[in-house]
Amino acid sequence: MQRLPIVLPLTQLPFSQACENNKAPILAVLTQAFSLNQHVLEIGSGTGQHAAFFAANLSHLIWQTSDQAEYIGGISARCEQEGGLFNAGANLALPLILDVTSPWPVEGLTPDIDGVFTANTLHIMSKNMVEALFTGLGLYLPRLKTLCIYGPFNYQGEFSSDSNRQFDAFLKQRDPASGIRDIEWICSLASEQGLTLEQDVAMPANNRLLHFVRG
Template sequence: MSLVPFSQACENNKAPILEAISQAFSSSNLVLEIGTGTGQHAVYFAQALPHLTWQTSDQAGYIDGINAQLKQACSQGDRATDNLSPPLILDVTQPWPLSSHQAGIDGIFTANTLHIMAKEMVEAFFIGVGKHLRTQGNLCIYGPFNYAGNYTSESNARFDTWLAQQDPRSAIRDIEWIVQLAETQGLRLVGDHSMPANNRLLHFVKS
């Protein structure tokens, strides 16, 4: 039996994130979450956005924890499970395992992933988004970013040092590079929202 994972950071940021994505995904039908992690965001957002289906996904090592989170929500009678799909095993550098009924993805969400990924994984992420997100679909990315090569806070600078110590391929990404990668896939930045703890919520639309 898998333990139900928990992240305090997810609890702290879920309400501000929801406020931003509820507008971005107001007309979406199927949202794919890349890097579902503990599953806390998925349960919270699916409950708050009953008009859409929330498709969870992550690398293989996280799947048991996500399933435990969804099972707990179901056992508590949480209606979020009605529009919350079991996790897909998804590695952004490999073909995305989307079935024919998942071809209508008009929303993609990811939180605290791009600074963990190696640069080539970030590039693969955007290639996947460009391939699978429908025209006029929305992409929302939450996390820390640098602007004009500069940290937005001392805490982000310390966090970046810590990331490099964990894995030298990880780093806070420059917003200009992220926007460039997005534009190569037909994505246009339409919103850059301030979030708690010196994070941002980037909203792109595929044209």
């Protein structure tokens, strides 16, 4: 059956100015971090802007988008409009519904996924959700060898800037279970899945890019 494209004007697609600002600096790190990978799963693709940009610029990869159900329509529309899914060789895959607290979709994930990227998700998720994300990496992705996480982080419970302290207060007012996570805790969860921190890269606006490797 022929698939018909979802046609939405680009101006009606979900949009994040932060994604536009940070996508080039993130790409600079991912270009090296994912240089030997083939199939990357993005968890929490959000607006799909990162996915469209990274897939276009990392043509050796298949970029598999995913998110909670309510985001799937917007990500699909962006994939179809910006990702050129109807062109031969397109490498941007339509989103899978993936909530880290539920069983992950098996089709499309195993056995090929060898890299995971997630941006601005761990401070939105509760601690239980963050733990579930890492447990899922071990349960569902046997070939995982690279994990890249972008976002704000604390060191030993200390904020790295006043703006991050204010952001954390804003997050907690909205959802007391959310908040900026300690790098040390993230490294310990990664270590339980056989992943060690290869690089902790300073990014604009007091964010970090954590690059983990396995094996």
